[in-house]
Amino acid sequence: MTVTIKAKALEAFVADIFASAGCSTEEGGRIGRYLVSANLSGHDSHGVVRVPRYATQKKNGTVLADVTVDVVVDTPVIAVIDGKYGFGQTVTPQAARIGIEKCRKNGLSAVTLRNAGHIGRVGDWAEMAAEAGLVSIHFVNAAGSVLVAPFGGVERRFSTAPYCVGIPRPGQDPLVLDFATSIVAEGKVLVASQGGKKLPDGALIGPDGTPGSDPHLLYGPYTPTGLRDYRQGTGAIRAFGDHKGSGLAFMCEMLGGSLSGNGATDPKRGRFANGMLSFYLDPKVFDPAGFFPGDIAKYVDFVKSSKPASDGGEVLVPGEPEVRMRKTRLTDGVPLPDDTWAAIVETARSVGLDERRIQQTTM
Numbered sequence: 001m002t003v004t005i006k007a008k009a010l011e012a013f014v015a016d017i018f019a020s021a022g023c024s025t026e027e028g029g030r031i032g033r034y035l036v037s038a039n040l041s042g043h044d045s046h047g048v049v050r051v052p053r054y055a056t057q058k059k060n061g062t063v064l065a066d067v068t069v070d071v072v073v074d075t076p077v078i079a080v081i082d083g084k085y086g087f088g089q090t091v092t093p094q095a096a097r098i099g100i101e102k103c104r105k106n107g108l109s110a111v112t113l114r115n116a117g118h119i120g121r122v123g124d125w126a127e128m129a130a131e132a133g134l135v136s137i138h139f140v141n142a143a144g145s146v147l148v149a150p151f152g153g154v155e156r157r158f159s160t161a162p163y164c165v166g167i168p169r170p171g172q173d174p175l176v177l178d179f180a181t182s183i184v185a186e187g188k189v190l191v192a193s194q195g196g197k198k199l200p201d202g203a204l205i206g207p208d209g210t211p212g213s214d215p216h217l218l219y220g221p222y223t224p225t226g227l228r229d230y231r232q233g234t235g236a237i238r239a240f241g242d243h244k245g246s247g248l249a250f251m252c253e254m255l256g257g258s259l260s261g262n263g264a265t266d267p268k269r270g271r272f273a274n275g276m277l278s279f280y281l282d283p284k285v286f287d288p289a290g291f292f293p294g295d296i297a298k299y300v301d302f303v304k305s306s307k308p309a310s311d312g313g314e315v316l317v318p319g320e321p322e323v324r325m326r327k328t329r330l331t332d333g334v335p336l337p338d339d340t341w342a343a344i345v346e347t348a349r350s351v352g353l354d355e356r357r358i359q360q361t362t363m
């Protein structure tokens, strides 16, 4: 069973939860906006399902409210940024704005971010760059979150280490490739454990090397609305694409983790932090003749014209499923499995939101 809530009402509810939990109104608003943006784009794994976990992190002080980042290294084209364990929804836009500014002045910039709270759907930051007319490339790791078995192994060594590329298109939605280098993002296991979409066969692997899809492999035992703790399970998520996906995950750990100073994923680290290396490129500098937009348009048409592999099928380009889902959910509302909604309501009560405020959201 699901409840369906209009995006604006859900954003406001999440904002109120975090304002009650001790964040500023502005930060609460940002958390609400970015989490709901992930739901709108179809990535429920990075949406409001995260509210209980974020609230717990705020309560136990592993994530801090209203942080202003430190710029540790600052050259005309490079910034090394410390997010100081602030909410990802607060420190990542600060880092992206610095990268965008430097790129606008110089045509190119590279920015690392370390010690960021969960930065959510990486596509949000590529879309921010695309809105400014810039191409961006992001290598990300999630230190402290050891979840993924490398190709050929069963023990966890990587985080779900996402990779993302965004390309602006004048007058159109950007092309955004944005995925975890694991077969599924951890949030998809979280969603499946709460009655949401089931995992594909073989997304997980047991300690004896048997592929599986039962979320208990990752979380061990749990109650329907209880917190999921990935340290309790004996299995792992598998890296996608055999040695190729596993190799890309390894490089995300090296670039998003080691180079940024965040540290590659390490079970001894304990405290969660995303690290990210982002490149920003200004197409106007690379392409003064204006060839790029026309060639993209031509190529997108060419790719999409490939004969579908199955009857009624269709070839899509990166970012297209998210744009479509956003249109649908903005109109119809965001569907949430009952367990997910119950866990959010429980969090709202735990931070002191009153019953009337809770009821308003479901009406």
Ligand code: NAD
Pocket: 043, 045, 046, 118, 119, 120, 121, 122, 123, 140, 141, 142, 160, 161, 162, 164, 176, 177, 178, 179, 180, 181, 182, 183, 184, 185, 186, 188, 274, 315, 316, 317, 318, 319, 320, 321, 322
């Ligand atoms: P996914 O497997 O759904 O893949 C999404 C990507 O594939 C998108 O670029 C989408 O446009 C493209 N795509 C999907 N279907 C397509 C089709 N039929 N044809 C062409 N392209 C298609 O994504 P995922 O691996 O589950 O990751 C989900 C989200 O999780 C991402 O936004 C990622 O940034 C986020 N994530 C974040 C962290 C973190 O630590 N912050 C960690 C892992 C993942």
